[in-house]
Amino acid sequence: MRYAMAIDTRKCVGCSDCVVACQTENNVPVGYCRDWITETVDGTYPHVELELRSERCNHCDNAPCVRCCPTGASHIVEGGVVLVTHNECIGCGACIQSCPYDARYSHPEGYVDKCTFCIHRVREGQKPACVEVCPTKCMYFGDLDDPNSEISVALRNRKFKDLAPEAGTKPQIFYLI
Amino acid sequence: MKNSRRDFIRISALGLGGVALGVGSIRWAGATTLLDGEDGVPDAGMQRYPTFCEVCFWKCAGWTYTDGQGRITKILGNADDPHCNGRLCPRGTGGVGMYYDEDRLKWPLIRVPGAEGDTFRRASWEEALDLVARRLKEISAKHGHESVALFNHGSAGHHLSTLLNAMGSDNIAAPSYAQCRGPREVGFLGTFGASVGSPEPTDIRDTRCLVLIGSHLGENMHNGQVQEMADAIDRGATIITVDPRFSTVASKSRFWLPIKPATDLALLLAWIHVLIYEERYDKDYVARYTEGFDQLREHVKAMTPEWAYGITTITPEQIRETARAMADASPAVIVHPGRHVTWYGDDTQRSRAIAILNALLGSWGRRGGFYFKTAPKIPHFPMPEFPSPRWTWKDKLNGRYPLADLAVSNVLVEASIAEEQTDDKVVKAWIVAGTNLPLTMPDKEQLIRAFDSLEFVVVVDTMPMEITGYADVILPECTYLERYDELRDSPHREPWVALRMPATEPRWETRPAWWIAKQLGDRMGLKAWFNYSDYTEVLDWQLRQLGSSLEEMQQKGMMKLERASGTLYLEEGQDFAFNTPSGKIEFYSHMFEAAGFDPMPVFTAHPQPPDGYYRLIYGRAPMHTFSRTANNPNLTDLMEENNVWVNPKTARVWGLRNGQEVYLKNQDEVVSSFPVKVRVTERIRWDSVYIVHGFGHSNKWLSRAFGKGLNDSELITNVMVDPIMGGTGMRGNFVTFVTEDLGKEAEA
Numbered sequence: 015m016r017y018a019m020a021i022d023t024r025k026c027v028g029c030s031d032c033v034v035a036c037q038t039e040n041n042v043p044v045g046y047c048r049d050w051i052t053e054t055v056d057g058t059y060p061h062v063e064l065e066l067r068s069e070r071c072n073h074c075d076n077a078p079c080v081r082c083c084p085t086g087a088s089h090i091v092e093g094g095v096v097l098v099t100h101n102e103c104i105g106c107g108a109c110i111q112s113c114p115y116d117a118r119y120s121h122p123e124g125y126v127d128k129c130t131f132c133i134h135r136v137r138e139g140q141k142p143a144c145v146e147v148c149p150t151k152c153m154y155f156g157d158l159d160d161p162n163s164e165i166s167v168a169l170r171n172r173k174f175k176d177l178a179p180e181a182g183t184k185p186q187i188f189y190l191i
Numbered sequence: 192m193k194n195s196r197r198d199f200i201r202i203s204a205l206g207l208g209g210v211a212l213g214v215g216s217i218r219w220a221g222a223t224t225l226l227d228g229e230d231g232v233p234d235a236g237m238q239r240y241p242t243f244c245e246v247c248f249w250k251c252a253g254w255t256y257t258d259g260q261g262r263i264t265k266i267l268g269n270a271d272d273p274h275c276n277g278r279l280c281p282r283g284t285g286g287v288g289m290y291y292d293e294d295r296l297k298w299p300l301i302r303v304p305g306a307e308g309d310t311f312r313r314a315s316w317e318e319a320l321d322l323v324a325r326r327l328k329e330i331s332a333k334h335g336h337e338s339v340a341l342f343n344h345g346s347a348g349h350h351l352s353t354l355l356n357a358m359g360s361d362n363i364a365a366p367s368y369a370q371c372r373g374p375r376e377v378g379f380l381g382t383f384g385a386s387v388g389s390p391e392p393t394d395i396r397d398t399r400c401l402v403l404i405g406s407h408l409g410e411n412m413h414n415g416q417v418q419e420m421a422d423a424i425d426r427g428a429t430i431i432t433v434d435p436r437f438s439t440v441a442s443k444s445r446f447w448l449p450i451k452p453a454t455d456l457a458l459l460l461a462w463i464h465v466l467i468y469e470e471r472y473d474k475d476y477v478a479r480y481t482e483g484f485d486q487l488r489e490h491v492k493a494m495t496p497e498w499a500y501g502i503t504t505i506t507p508e509q510i511r512e513t514a515r516a517m518a519d520a521s522p523a524v525i526v527h528p529g530r531h532v533t534w535y536g537d538d539t540q541r542s543r544a545i546a547i548l549n550a551l552l553g554s555w556g557r558r559g560g561f562y563f564k565t566a567p568k569i570p571h572f573p574m575p576e577f578p579s580p581r582w583t584w585k586d587k588l589n590g591r592y593p594l595a596d597l598a599v600s601n602v603l604v605e606a607s608i609a610e611e612q613t614d615d616k617v618v619k620a621w622i623v624a625g626t627n628l629p630l631t632m633p634d635k636e637q638l639i640r641a642f643d644s645l646e647f648v649v650v651v652d653t654m655p656m657e658i659t660g661y662a663d664v665i666l667p668e669c670t671y672l673e674r675y676d677e678l679r680d681s682p683h684r685e686p687w688v689a690l691r692m693p694a695t696e697p698r699w700e701t702r703p704a705w706w707i708a709k710q711l712g713d714r715m716g717l718k719a720w721f722n723y724s725d726y727t728e729v730l731d732w733q734l735r736q737l738g739s740s741l742e743e744m745q746q747k748g749m750m751k752l753e754r755a756s757g758t759l760y761l762e763e764g765q766d767f768a769f770n771t772p773s774g775k776i777e778f779y780s781h782m783f784e785a786a787g788f789d790p791m792p793v794f795t796a797h798p799q800p801p802d803g804y805y806r807l808i809y810g811r812a813p814m815h816t817f818s819r820t821a822n823n824p825n826l827t828d829l830m831e832e833n834n835v836w837v838n839p840k841t842a843r844v845w846g847l848r849n850g851q852e853v854y855l856k857n858q859d860e861v862v863s864s865f866p867v868k869v870r871v872t873e874r875i876r877w878d879s880v881y882i883v884h885g886f887g888h889s890n891k892w893l894s895r896a897f898g899k900g901l902n903d904s905e906l907i908t909n910v911m912v913d914p915i916m917g918g919t920g921m922r923g924n925f926v927t928f929v930t931e932d933l934g935k936e937a938e939a
Contacts, residue, residue, distance in 0.1 A: 024424055024443060025421045025424050025425065025443075027409030027410070027417065027421075027439050027440070027443075027813060028409075028439060028813070029280060029281050029409070029412055029417075029813035029814065030281045030813065030814050030829045030830075031278075031279070031280055031281040031284055031813075033281070033829060034281050034284045034285040034814075034825050034826070034828075034829060035265075035284045037825060037828075038264060038265035038266070038284060038285075038287055038825070039265060044288075044824045044825060044828050045828060047828075055872060055873055055874060057873060058873055059437070059449070059838060059873045059874075059875070059876065059877070060437070060447070060449040062437045062442070062873050062874060063442065064437065064439065064441075064442035064874070065442075066439065066442075135234075138234075138235070140234075146267075146278070147267070147268075147278050147279065147284055148278065149275075149278050149279075149280050149412065149414055149417050149418050149421070150409075150417065150418065150420075150421035151278075151418070151421060151422075152421065
């Protein structure tokens with residue numbers, strides 16, 4: 015089993031619903047976020063291109079944050095999901111520095127926090143809150159090992175890219191282009 | 192403002208409770224620290240209550256979730272609801288912030304005049320309601336019932352409208368007409384005999400071509416429409432976007448036409464020309480359902496793409512190619528009527544051109560074009576007939592705006608300036624509910640004159656918006672998550688009824704609008720129109736008439752009724768009587784002609800910005816609803832201020848850098864109260880600047896929103912009023928940059 019997410023940049027309008035749905039689902043305090051929107055503009059008026067991306071922890075296969083964690087708070091569970099055990103985290107911040115995606119932040123209560131792929135929902139057979147709420151249905155989540163999962167189908171049918179491939183982290187968030 | 196009788200109150204003399212909250216200090220469900228790092232609560236462990244959203248006018252149905260302690264944690268969409276299909280937009284999801292906002296109005300406030308300026312004092316409901324009822328009765332007795340006017344937006348308006356109608360006044364206006372969508376309603380009415388309404392009956396779900404004229408779907412999160420547009424993108428539908436700004440949807444369009452601002456009507460007429468003269472229109476549809484084709488053909492004869500090129504800067508090839516793309520998709524094509532269309536004062540005629548284009552393409556009443564909407568018929572709770580008012584807003588038109596079919600808010604503002612009235616029909620008191628007029632209405636000077644002249648202003652709101660600063664009494668409404676309201680009866684493909692019920696008790700001393708209206712009614716001798724002790728009695732009565740009950744709807748949230756009449760689309764070869772003078776779709780409008788207006792749209796050139804000035808274009812951001820969400824902690828977190836978008840060429844001329852703060856000054860020398868950060872971007876034309884509407888709040892009680900960004904409304908002093916229906920055209924204002932630090936103190 016390998017959980018992953020694909021995001022269709024042709025459909026995403028950058029509305030940030032994923033961000034606020036994550037906050038209300040996961041008690042992320044206002045002022046912090048586990049996912050965010052990135053906007054890239056290329057070209058010169060009127061020949062312009064725009065890409066909007068919903069970004070978050072890439073739940074990497076080769077996760078530097080897990081390797082560098084001195085206490086084992088950062089760990090990997092089923093489906094390759096990277097989690098942080100709050101009461102094992104000493105807040106040293108090494109993982110924050112090691113992450114090429116800037117996906118982690120220091121929670122005001124002292125531990126490091128980030129996207130969990132809403133594993134509490136996934137274990138109940140639901141999708142992550144961001145996927146479930148997205149008005150454009152631009153996000154696909156599922157098991158890469160299942161060829162019939164919606165993410166496997168999406169990646170089979172479309173061109174895609176991942177972010178910072180040069181970091182060698184083998185990220186599991188894919189952007190359909 | 193000097194010596195004004197009604198000073199805007201901006202200092203919280205009594206500590207209204209506007210405690211500025213530090214980042215991260217709002218938590219709504221308590222910390223949960225679970226061992227393996229998962230930290231959400233499964234939905235099954237929570238209680239949920241049906242609601243429909245009040246953060247914008249789309250009114251998506253959803254569920255408010257509360258945790259084991261009864262605290263609101265999140266709001267999710269109702270999967271049955273065609274407005275949202277189970278997915279709320281960021282504002283709906285962030286609606287929890289409306290409830291948790293510590294800056295909310297908490298208890299009634301009464302104005303206290305003072306030598307150093309007026310202040311507010313806290314009052315009991317008993318005292319505040321007694322005062323409001325007494326003043327409204329006095330003013331009514333002295334100047335007539337009609338001298339009390341209501342400005343409203345959203346659900347509170349329904350209850351207060353009942354109060355006004357029961358008093359005998361029909362001076363009830365919503366800025367959503369003359370400041371927003373009025374022109375398109377009249378334009379479509381004159382063509383199809385039917386207005387567009389909300390939500391728009393655009394069949395984007397099945398369209399093959401969607402044409403957007405300055406409409407920025409995706410930045411305006413009209414939820415169901417955005418969802419259907421995303422589906423259309425998936426299906427490979429053609430999107431054509433006409434916008435001087437490279438909007439989000441422009442980036443997703445097969446054709447983006449970066450038009451010179453204020454020239455849209457020329458493009459529309461050229462498209463009509465191409466469809467007719469290349470014979471690409473829907474001939475059967477035109478023959479069966481329309482009237483005036485020959486006149487239209489003659490009318491647009493000279494309006495060639497080459498003619499439009501010199502006006503719009505869109506090349507003849509682009510105009511032809513896009514017209515053909517529309518024709519290829521016909522009848523599954525939508526030339527979208529837009530929503531906020533009060534731009535240049537000839538907006539009804541531009542909307543007419545859009546309607547005509549749709550008629551040529553045969554899209555009205557067709558799958559993938561416009562469907563025939565249907566609304567649930569909800570029985571009215573028994574009450575006596577309303578007394579007839581002696582006069583209404585219509586009597587104040589004095590021959591102007593003959594085709595206005597809803598109250599023109601700006602006319603009621605005018606009618607409130609006593610010294611300018613030539614008759615005894617004068618508005619003396621306002622009730623303002625859920626609309627922040629100082630940021631909604633253009634021409635602030637006129638608004639201030641009205642405030643100076645009015646004898647009494649009462650504001651019903653959840654937040655200390657700028658309008659509350661002009662109130663004599665402020666009545667704090669609870670948020671939609673804490674109250675019952677009337678049933679939602681919005682039209683759609685099928686008639687759905689939605690219930691809103693409280694998920695929790697109102698915070699502080701806030702109360703629902705139904706209760707406020709009833710309390711006032713009871714005090715004013717209007718009990719007969721409020722013949723219940725609790726609004727649940729009304730809801731249960733109505734729902735039982737529909738074969739359900741309040742108890743059942745509290746579980747289900749929504750119910751679907753049968754379509755009352757007609758079909759979703761025209762049947763093949765069906766005869767259809769349109770509600771126009773001729774019974775046909777009118778290319779040549781008899782209604783417009785009879786009222787003394789061009790029976791077919793004529794292009795007029797609008798002024799372009801003088802040297803060193805740029806057209807002020809404003810719009811929406813997906814995470815905010817005008818000014819009403821600007822203080823919402825969750826949504827402010829996503830976007831706390833607006834920026835002014837400047838093309839790099841323009842920025843180079845002015846030496847502007849990204850993030851630099853500037854003031855904007857308009858053609859009438861009005862300078863913005865606050866500076867705004869520059870965003871240098873290729874997404875905007877060099878002759879225009881763009882800004883998201885709803886920021887630049889000047890009320891310090893809004894601790895997060897105060898002084899953040901710029902209020903475009905205060906720069907809109909050139910108002911081009913549509914002579915047909917009174918819409919206030921607001922896109923003819925030109926601004927320049929003031930780069931020195933003016934250090935201005937905020938004014939109201």
